[in-house]
Amino acid sequence: MAGQHQERADAARNRHAVLRAAERLVAEHGSDHVSLDRVAAAAGVGKGTVFRRFGSRTGLMRALLEERSLALREAVAGGRPPLGPGAPARERLTAFLDGLGEIAEGNAALLTAHEQACADDKYTEPSYLFWHRHIASLVAEERADLDADFLAHALLALFDGELVRRTTRPDDPRRFTRSIQETATALLTAPPVSRPPAR
Amino acid sequence: MAGQHQERADAARNRHAVLRAAERLVAEHGSDHVSLDRVAAAAGVGKGTVFRRFGSRTGLMRALLEERSLALREAVAGGRPPLGPGAPARERLTAFLDGLGEIAEGNAALLTAHEQACADDKYTEPSYLFWHRHIASLVAEERADLDADFLAHALLALFDGELVRRTTRPDDPRRFTRSIQETATALLTAPPVSRPPAR
DNA sequence: GGAATTAGCGGACCGACAGTCCGTTTATCT
C-alpha cells in the first residue's frame, strides 16, 4: 500500500509561505499584534489554510519554534559528542545549554509569542518535555543528591523571551547564554545536600 | 484643604465584591475561563464598574495578588528580622522565600491568571520590581562574585503558577517552597566564580 | 428636609480575534 500520502505541492508551498510570513511578522512587530488574519494575508493565503495546516495559533508558533530547534534536538538525541551521547554529563549539559541559548538569543520575540500561545500547558508541549527529560537525566547523572526534575524546570524557566531581551546587549550577544551557564554551573557545583529520604 | 477624597461607600462595597467574586471564580475555574463579564455578573455589578475600579484585566489580577502579598511586602520593607532589615542576608532571603513560597502555594491559579494578564511586561510590574530589588540586594550582599540581578530573575522565574501546581503534593504542601529554598541555597553556596571584569 | 452637585453605576456597544464551515478550485492519478 502506497505508504503515507505525499503532501500536495500547493499545500507544501502554502505551509512554507505561512511560516515565513509568521516569522517575519513576529520579528517586526511584537509577539502580540500578530493575528492569524494578518499572517494569512501576509502569506497570500486564506485564513482557513493557516488553520488547516497548523490547527491553531499555538500550533503555528510551535511549528516555528520546532523548525528552529530541530537540528539541536537531533544532535542531542543521536549526534556526536559533546552534544550527543558519549561525553560526560557535565560537558553535554554545557554544550546543550549553549545550543539552546543561541536559539533563544536569536528568537526572543518568537519565544514570547510561543509562551503566550501555550499559556498554561507549556509543560506538556512535546518540545518542553524533550528538553526537560534531557536536562533532568544529565543533572541526575551528575548529582544524585539534587532534585533533577525540579532543577530542570528551573533551568528551562530561564528561557523566557523577555528575560533574553533584557539580558542581551548589542556589544555582548552571548551574555544571556553565559548567565545561563554560570547559573547551571553554580547549581551543579554547590556543596552536597542531604535530602530527607524523598517522599 | 480636605485632603484626598474619601472613597464613596458604594464604591468601596463594589470594589470588595468584585475582588471576592474574582478570587472565587479564578479558584473554581482555571485562570482562563474567567472573563470580566463573568466577574462583574458574579459580583452583582456592571462591567463598567469593574473597569472603573481596576482599569483593566491586568489591573484586577494585580490588585488580587497585591492584596495577598501586602503583608509580606511591609514585613520585608520595615518589619522585624529575619524578614525585615537587621538579620544577615542569608537568613533574610530564606525567610523571604518562605513567605513568598507560601503565598504561591496558596494561590497557584491566581498566579497563572496574573501571568497571562501581564503577558509581556511582567518585569515592569511594581510588585515584580520590588521583589526583584529585594532579592538582588540580598544576593549581592552575600556573594559579590555573582550576577545578583540575573539570579534574582532566575529565582523569581520559579514562581510560576503551573510549576507550583506540579510541584505541590497533597501530603507535602510545602514541597514547592522547600525546592525553592534548596535551589537558592545551592546558588549561594556554590564555589566562587571569577567573572571577567563585567562589561 | 430638600435641592444641588457629582462620583459612581451599568449595560449597550465596538473592534479585534481565534476558530469553523462549506461552496469552489485545483493537483494528482489514470
Added chain:
DNA sequence: AGATAAACGGACTGTCGGTCCGCTAATTCC
C-alpha cells in the same frame, strides 16, 4: 481528458477586553 478528493479561502460566529454615556444615588450645602 475526466474523475476524485485534497486543499483552498473568506464569510461567518461567538467571545472577550475595553469604551461610552445617559441614569442613579451618595454626599454636600443651604
